[in-house]
Amino acid sequence: MDWVDGFYSRTGRWWGAAEGRITERDHHRVDLLHEHAGTGPLRVLELGPGYGTTAVVTAQAGHDVTAVEISDRADRARGFVTEAAPGTLTVIKDDFFRVRLDGRFDVVTYFNGFGVGSDADQRRLLTRIATEWLRPGGVALIDVYNPFVWAGWHDNEEHRMPDPARGYEHELHERTTFDPVTCAAIDTWWDVTRPDEKITQVLRCYTPADLALLLGGTGLHLKAFTVGDRTLTPGPQPGLAELLAEHHEYLAVLRTG
Numbered sequence: 001m002d003w004v005d006g007f008y009s010r011t012g013r014w015w016g017a018a019e020g021r022i023t024e025r026d027h028h029r030v031d032l033l034h035e036h037a038g039t040g041p042l043r044v045l046e047l048g049p050g051y052g053t054t055a056v057v058t059a060q061a062g063h064d065v066t067a068v069e070i071s072d073r074a075d076r077a078r079g080f081v082t083e084a085a086p087g088t089l090t091v092i093k094d095d096f097f098r099v100r101l102d103g104r105f106d107v108v109t110y111f112n113g114f115g116v117g118s119d120a121d122q123r124r125l126l127t128r129i130a131t132e133w134l135r136p137g138g139v140a141l142i143d144v145y146n147p148f149v150w151a152g153w154h155d156n157e158e159h160r161m162p163d164p165a166r167g168y169e170h171e172l173h174e175r176t177t178f179d180p181v182t183c184a185a186i187d188t189w190w191d192v193t194r195p196d197e198k199i200t201q202v203l204r205c206y207t208p209a210d211l212a213l214l215l216g217g218t219g220l221h222l223k224a225f226t227v228g229d230r231t232l233t234p235g236p237q238p239g240l241a242e243l244l245a246e247h248h249e250y251l252a253v254l255r256t257g
């Protein structure tokens with residue numbers, strides 16, 4: 001996992017100005033939080049918040065949010081702290097595998113990031129959520145990368161031109177491959193002016209069935225998942241287009257009981 005801080009700090013410098021802005025996606029996530037956890041006010045722990053846009057919208061909905069971000073994106077997230085009312089936003093620049101936090105949370109969220117490191121690492125994180133952070137009866141909402149769609153992107157290459165008006169200053173290449181043995185997406189980026197400085201993220205993908213296996217012994221259970229605009233239970237659903245073809249991630253709803 002040594003690549004994490006470097007990858008997200010560097011990409012944050014490339015496109016933070018463009019993507020560190022609140023969008024509909026942040027409001028949609030808060031709607032999902034309310035759907036699965038109620039409207040509160042709640043004590044929320046957001047893992048890997050990136051630029052903090054969802055964290056601040058969560059706080060603006062009246063919740064007290066603690067956000068733990070390892071990369072320099074935390075510096076941008078801190079810029080939102082003064083905009084958090086009527087809730088509060090605390091940004092901690094640290095590694096969520098090591099950080100020590102006070103008290104329990106009604107909700108733990110991790111949007112668009114779960115799947116870094118080995119299965120043992122994911123289980124370590126899930127166990128921390130269940131035993132150290134979540135209050136009894138609380139809920140964890142975790143986006144999980146969907147292998148069916150990532151596999152379909154195998155061998156994709158993209159060339160992205162700068163668009164300074166939108167905050168994209170760099171001309172970039174992206175190459176995506178998929179490893180069907182380890183069920184991981186391998187996503188490599190480079191700036192055309194520095195082709196020798198490629199950076200890569202490796203993202204483990206899990207079907208809902210595999211996620212349920214991963215959860216065994218962690219104290220968390222998969223109760224439902226939201227994909228697209230549907231919330232489903234994790235029973236058999238042959239031909240489910242949302243997972244087979246349409247969405248590269250789904251939101252897992254995890255509870256301790």
Ligand SMILES: C[S@@+](CC[C@H](N)C(=O)[O-])C[C@H]1O[C@@H](n2cnc3c(N)ncnc32)[C@H](O)[C@@H]1O
Pocket residue numbers: 004005008009047048049050051068069070071073094095096097110111112113116
């Ligand atoms: C793909 S980004 C998504 C950011 C944000 N959640 C969003 O949806 O825009 C994943 C984020 O998780 C953070 N992250 C990954 N591993 C982490 C760790 N061990 N501790 C804290 N943050 C971590 C990364 O630095 C990155 O900002």
